[in-house]
Amino acid sequence: MNAVGRVTATDDVRFAAYELDDAYDEMFTPEGVPRPHYSSLFDRLLDLSPAELEMRQQTADLSFLHQGVTFTVYSDARGTERIFPYDLLPRIITAGEWETVERGLIQRITALNLFLHDIYHKGQILADRVVPFDLVYSSKHYRREMCGLDTPHGVYVAVTGTDLIRLTDGRFAVLEDNLRVPSGASYMLANRQVMKRIFPGLFSLYGVRPLEFYGQALQNTLAALSPASPDETTIVLLSPGVYNSAYFEHTFLARQMGIPLVEGRDLAVHDNTVYMRTTAGLRRVDVIYRRIDDDFIDPLIFRKDSMLGVAGLFNAYRAGNVTLANAVGTGVADDKAVYAYVPAIIRYYLGEEPILPNIETYQCADPKERGYVLANLDKLVVKAVGESGGYGMLVGPHSTVEERETFRSLIEANPRNYIAQPTINLSRAPCFLDGRVEARHVDLRPYILYGKRVTILPGGLTRVALRRGSLVVNSSQGGGSKDTWVLNW
Amino acid sequence: MNAMLSRVADSLYWMSRYLERADHVARQLDVHLTIVTEQAVDAARRRRRRLITCLVDEKEHAAAESSDYELADLLTFDEDNPSSIVNCIAAARENARQVREQINSQMWEQINQMHLTVRSQPMQSLWNGQPHSFYHWINQEVYRFQGITDSRITRDQGWHFIQIGRYLERASETADSLNVDFRELYASGLEIDAIDQQTYLDWVGLLRGCAAYEAYSKVYAANVQPRHIVEFLLLNPNFPYSVHFGINRIQSSLQVVGEETETPKSARVYRLGGRLRAMLDYAQVDEIMESGLGSYLLNIQNQCGQIHQAIYETYIAYSIEDKLKAA
Numbered sequence: 148m149n150a151v152g153r154v155t156a157t158d159d160v161r162f163a164a165y166e167l168d169d170a171y172d173e174m175f176t177p178e179g180v181p182r183p184h185y186s187s188l189f190d191r192l193l194d195l196s197p198a199e200l201e202m203r204q205q206t207a208d209l210s211f212l213h214q215g216v217t218f219t220v221y222s223d224a225r226g227t228e229r230i231f232p233y234d235l236l237p238r239i240i241t242a243g244e245w246e247t248v249e250r251g252l253i254q255r256i257t258a259l260n261l262f263l264h265d266i267y268h269k270g271q272i273l274a275d276r277v278v279p280f281d282l283v284y285s286s287k288h289y290r291r292e293m294c295g296l297d298t299p300h301g302v303y304v305a306v307t308g309t310d311l312i313r314l315t316d317g318r319f320a321v322l323e324d325n326l327r328v329p330s331g332a333s334y335m336l337a338n339r340q341v342m343k344r345i346f347p348g349l350f351s352l353y354g355v356r357p358l359e360f361y362g363q364a365l366q367n368t369l370a371a372l373s374p375a376s377p378d379e380t381t382i383v384l385l386s387p388g389v390y391n392s393a394y395f396e397h398t399f400l401a402r403q404m405g406i407p408l409v410e411g412r413d414l415a416v417h418d419n420t421v422y423m424r425t426t427a428g429l430r431r432v433d434v435i436y437r438r439i440d441d442d443f444i445d446p447l448i449f450r451k452d453s454m455l456g457v458a459g460l461f462n463a464y465r466a467g468n469v470t471l472a473n474a475v476g477t478g479v480a481d482d483k484a485v486y487a488y489v490p491a492i493i494r495y496y497l498g499e500e501p502i503l504p505n506i507e508t509y510q511c512a513d514p515k516e517r518g519y520v521l522a523n524l525d526k527l528v529v530k531a532v533g534e535s536g537g538y539g540m541l542v543g544p545h546s547t548v549e550e551r552e553t554f555r556s557l558i559e560a561n562p563r564n565y566i567a568q569p570t571i572n573l574s575r576a577p578c579f580l581d582g583r584v585e586a587r588h589v590d591l592r593p594y595i596l597y598g599k600r601v602t603i604l605p606g607g608l609t610r611v612a613l614r615r616g617s618l619v620v621n622s623s624q625g626g627g628s629k630d631t632w633v634l635n636w
Numbered sequence: 637m638n639a640m641l642s643r644v645a646d647s648l649y650w651m652s653r654y655l656e657r658a659d660h661v662a663r664q665l666d667v668h669l670t671i672v673t674e675q676a677v678d679a680a681r682r683r684r685r686r687l688i689t690c691l692v693d694e695k696e697h698a699a700a701e702s703s704d705y706e707l708a709d710l711l712t713f714d715e716d717n718p719s720s721i722v723n724c725i726a727a728a729r730e731n732a733r734q735v736r737e738q739i740n741s742q743m744w745e746q747i748n749q750m751h752l753t754v755r756s757q758p759m760q761s762l763w764n765g766q767p768h769s770f771y772h773w774i775n776q777e778v779y780r781f782q783g784i785t786d787s788r789i790t791r792d793q794g795w796h797f798i799q800i801g802r803y804l805e806r807a808s809e810t811a812d813s814l815n816v817d818f819r820e821l822y823a824s825g826l827e828i829d830a831i832d833q834q835t836y837l838d839w840v841g842l843l844r845g846c847a848a849y850e851a852y853s854k855v856y857a858a859n860v861q862p863r864h865i866v867e868f869l870l871l872n873p874n875f876p877y878s879v880h881f882g883i884n885r886i887q888s889s890l891q892v893v894g895e896e897t898e899t900p901k902s903a904r905v906y907r908l909g910g911r912l913r914a915m916l917d918y919a920q921v922d923e924i925m926e927s928g929l930g931s932y933l934l935n936i937q938n939q940c941g942q943i944h945q946a947i948y949e950t951y952i953a954y955s956i957e958d959k960l961k962a963a
Contacts, residue, residue: 212752213745213748213749213752214741214744214745214748215733215736215744215745215748389730389733389734394733395736397737398733398736398737399736399737401737402736402737402738402741406737407641407644407737408736408737409641410643412643413641413642413643415956417956417960423639423641424641424642424643424954424956425639425640425641425642425897426639426640426641426642426645426793426893426897426899426951426952427639427640427896427897427898427899428639428897428899428954428959429956429959429960430639
């Protein structure tokens with residue numbers, strides 16, 4: 148790594164601790180000069196006193212608290228709730244950069260939908276040995292119950308939240324495809340609402356692409372997948388309920404779409420038709436935007452002990468009387484071991500080169516690659532293939548000897564369950580912390596909607612590893628978020 | 637046919653009831669703390685006991701009976717008392733949280749702020765130093781919530797379930813206060829027209845506790861008579877805290893809900909409401925006093941309970957099998 152550089156554009160004390168090194172910096176060039184699209188923000192930062200910035204931070208925090216944009220720490224009568232840490236400074240992406248991201252995401256999600264349709268029907272890609280069949284069949288998210296079942300318009304993944312990171316050369320790359328129940332869109336929208344109130348002048352000066360239409364776009368996407376006619380379609384959002392940590396998001400999205408939020412206990416299945424219990428009696432349900440994992444949606448088919456789902460739901464689904472979005476069994480395509488084959492999957496179905504690169508991935512199931520992984524545990528990031536949210540993960544350079552030994556035995560016991568990747572120096576963006584501006588690692592989760600057509604929200608959720616030096620951005624692991632601006636220019 | 641999730645109707649109803657209860661408890665305490673400053677030790681103790689009877693489920697509270705501080709603490713902050721103000725607000729807010737996508741953001745923010753602020757340090761100090769300002773704040777915040785609700789929400793079933801919750805709670809609280817106060821004050825052998833200074837304070841307290849003193853004075857001038865109090869709090873059709881007014885509102889809301897849901901069983905709920913309404917429409921205060929106010933009020937309470945029960949059986953907790961058979 149290079150020696151730590153410094154911001155040369157100012158000697159303002161607030162930038163004294165700003166690190167510049169190998170990692171791509173969103174705001175500054177390696178020479179320490181603001182990039183053109185960041186220069187207005189940079190000037191504004193120098194204009195504002197730390198006290199003013201602090202005040203705006205407090206206004207933002209209070210606004211999140213009062214809106215209830217919170218997660219529950221533990222549920223007692225007093226309902227202790229915390230807000231997700233929000234960073235004041237926007238992350239800015241130019242129109243040119245976004246154009247590539249958008250094309251890359253459309254390509255990727257199109258190929259992944261074709262892949263899902265294929266493996267749950269003929270399995271051509273497996274027969275052609277492009278993806279090893281045992282990799283697919285051994286995935287814990289592969290659902291044989293889905294075989295031969297047709298989904299509306301062949302859409303499996305209606306809502307995707309792909310995790311992108313920026314490599315040291317500034318290119319965006321895909322870190323993870325989240326194809327099951329991706330969350331966070333509500334934070335993207337809430338961040339934007341607050342941002343417009345905190346920096347109204349700067350916001351309008353910049354020419355930022357709007358996100359407001361997300362609710363309607365999501366509603367249209369879901370309606371397009373309905374088995375009923377559009378005028379008579381009833382769409383609901385199925386939530387695990389008020390104790391789920393993403394409950395705020397569920398209520399937020401239901402309100403944005405103007406659809407009922409239901410829990411399992413509000414639904415009943417009769418004659419393979421799903422009904423909800425209303426004041427006017429039972430009413431038919433056509434599309435379920437479900438925010439519950441496959442395992443829990445139907446105790447008759449999947450986990451018997453699930454209290455969150457609805458008995459009989461899967462058979463109603465098989466009968467084609469109700470649409471589940473996302474479809475059941477999509478997790479097989481975001482299995483971290485299958486991830487390594489996505490470039491091949493894109494080439495196979497679309498005959499195109501991938502626009503967004505993958506991160507190099509070592510399969511522990513492969514004896515040669517496993518040997519390399521075990522010899523380099525201190526340099527690599529090891530991930531359990533079926534996990535998400537930053538769980539089941541070892542960050543080699545930041546790990547202890549004991550942690551590495553634990554992972555060594557885990558990998559040896561169940562190699563199929565692990566992959567490894569080089570430790571990526573995620574890009575850094577300026578953050579306002581304790582009265583100073585410091586650089587912190589960030590990623591980006593854009594949201595892709597797939598109904599009759601593909602819609603991509605301009606921007607997404609930028610997650611921040613708020614601890615200095617940390618590379619883990621997950622909210623469950625001490626991460627925060629910031630507003631993401633995609634510019635018109 | 638307009639549909640609304642049964643669970644949502646349930647939450648809106650209870651959100652509204654709990655908030656109305658918080659408002660009532662705050663007003664009762666505010667009035668109480670003003671009145672006891674002028675009352676003899678004995679009268680004050682009896683007053684505290686009556687409040688406990690009306691406002692707490694568990695009736696044995698020796699400490700609260702002998703100290704205003706303990707009483708106010710029990711009714712305001714006590715975590716173990718389900719009807720304490722903070723618990724009522726928390727329960728109202730929890731119900732609101734369960735239907736957040738149904739109520740508008742302003743309603744949610746108001747109830748959420750109330751919940752967060754009532755437990756804050758500044759509010760605790762305010763309660764300690766100036767309880768009057770504290771309770772006044774609670775009443776203002778509840779009015780603010782109801783104002784946002786009334787001025788912004790669509791007049792669909794949801795709004796009517798909110799109305800039913802509010803007025804059932806209000807009617808039953810007014811009836812409760814009347815009952816408990818009359819049992820003690822009226823039965824203590826007073827001539828109707830001869831009120832001594834001590835009990836005068838209690839009668840005024842009854843009116844104030846039901847937010848009725850100023851409105852009462854406009855009808856009867858400053859002439860506090862138990863008979864007039866009954867007439868006003870029970871039978872006046874135009875005063876928003878009277879039982880009669882509440883039942884009228886409940887009945888109109890039940891009618892709309894019945895029409896919107898087109899549920900066959902709604903006729904039964906409507907009939908129960910109509911019966912109680914008719915009973916109040918044609919009642920004479922003298923007859924009520926003669927035949928016994930206590931049993932009359934008990935009858936009203938029972939009928940309110942039946943209405944609640946019938947609403948649940950018809951719209952909320954019905955059996956799915958029955959509905960499938962009907963369809």
